[in-house]
Amino acid sequence: MRGKWRNWRVFCLLTGCMGILLAGCWDYQELENRAIVVGLGIDELPSARLQGKETRMYQFVVQVVEPANAASDTQLGRGYGSNDMKQRGYTNFIIDAPSIADGLGQITTRSDRVTDLAHLQLIALGEKVARKGIDELYDYLTRFPQMRRHTEIFVAKGSVFEFFTVPSVSEPTPALHLAEIVNNVEKTLIKANSNLGAVSKGVREKTTYVTLCAYLDKNKQVVMNKAAVFNDFKMRGVLSKNQIQVISILQGDIHRGLLEFSCSGGKKVVNRMLSGNAKVKPSIRNGKPHVTFQVKMETEMVEYQCMGEAFEKPEQISKLEKKLSGELKKRLMDTVQDLQAKYKADFYLLNTKLKNYPELHKMIREQPKEFFQQLTVDVEVDFKIRNLGNSLDTPQHSKDT
Structure with missing residues (x-):
């Protein structure tokens, strides 16, 4: 009986101490x-x-x-x-x-x-x-x-x-x-x-x-x-804004934002990014590093300011996709060449993406400036329009009377 009473007192003591420790806050600040x-x-x-x-x-x-x-x-x-x-x-x-x-x-x-x-x-x-x-x-x-x-x-x-x-x-x-x-x-x-x-x-x-x-x-x-x-x-x-977009696209960060393309009369075509990726295909050509960026992109049309166009037939959509693919490829290539000439820097995370290619990875790790001086780049673009919105054609140009 005494043993039970002793155990009960120990239990109550421990419970009381735990309650004080758990409920108390000694280092709080208002x-x-x-x-x-x-x-x-x-x-x-x-x-x-x-x-x-x-x-x-x-x-x-x-x-x-x-x-x-x-x-x-x-x-x-x-x-x-x-x-x-x-x-x-x-x-x-x-x-x-x-x-x-x-x-x-x-x-x-x-x-x-x-x-x-x-x-x-x-x-x-x-x-x-x-x-x-x-x-x-x-x-x-x-x-x-x-x-x-x-x-x-x-x-x-x-x-x-x-x-x-x-x-x-x-x-x-x-x-x-x-x-x-x-x-x-x-x-x-x-x-x-x-x-x-x-x-x-x-x-x-x-x-x-x-x-x-x-x-x-x-x-x-x-x-x-x-x-x-x-x-x-x-x-x-x-x-610039264009250079930021190009870098993000070639890094594979393709899941947000708007892309603008030129149209007749200084007008614009605007597409919203839906999804996509940019894969890197490296090689060595004539002893120099070469990288091909394979860009795939799915978009939806937000605005089309070129009046008088229609997109009721699949071939009309395919024609526009081909045109925008060509414009985007030229934009990517021109920007890459400008950035490479000015900075000779790894904007495209190649140091990480080339780890499975020992010879190229060694070159970029040990001699990064020389690597980007010698680097040649090519771009392949697969541009798709998945949504045209609620309208399949655009208004005709108004004629002066």
């Missing part, structure tokens, strides 16, 4: 006490002499969302630093510092909250920073445990601070608004991911990587239809 960072902008400043050494300096724009119950406070939602701008629902901290860690540390001296980067949605790099090199910044962004690989990243032409004050009707916080724009542009331009993970992969594999590029028009609206080319931590150039 939301109002955390400065949740959703956007980080980085601009280049003139170097400064710190502790007897010439040191590279940056201006950081750190956007922090305000708690709902504090957003109505007239003292919150302000920009702290060289610019002081009243906003609603967020605070912009503008800080000059030699490193990200130093900059974030300064926020604690200007705010009563501790910075939290776990919800960072966007990183905006000034063009001067990108061209001079992001190696110092990259170390922090990839080493800090709170950083997420899918944080969107883009290069900002002009003042970075202005991007973090762009108003939006649907999203009052500029950093979140910009992150949504990046995400939408990736879908409509058939652009591969422009995020920290893509940058990290390019750095690790020592290959060329691409991020989106943005500027503000005369109405202070964000325009994001180009991309920045990076190699070895530095921005080397800018890609």
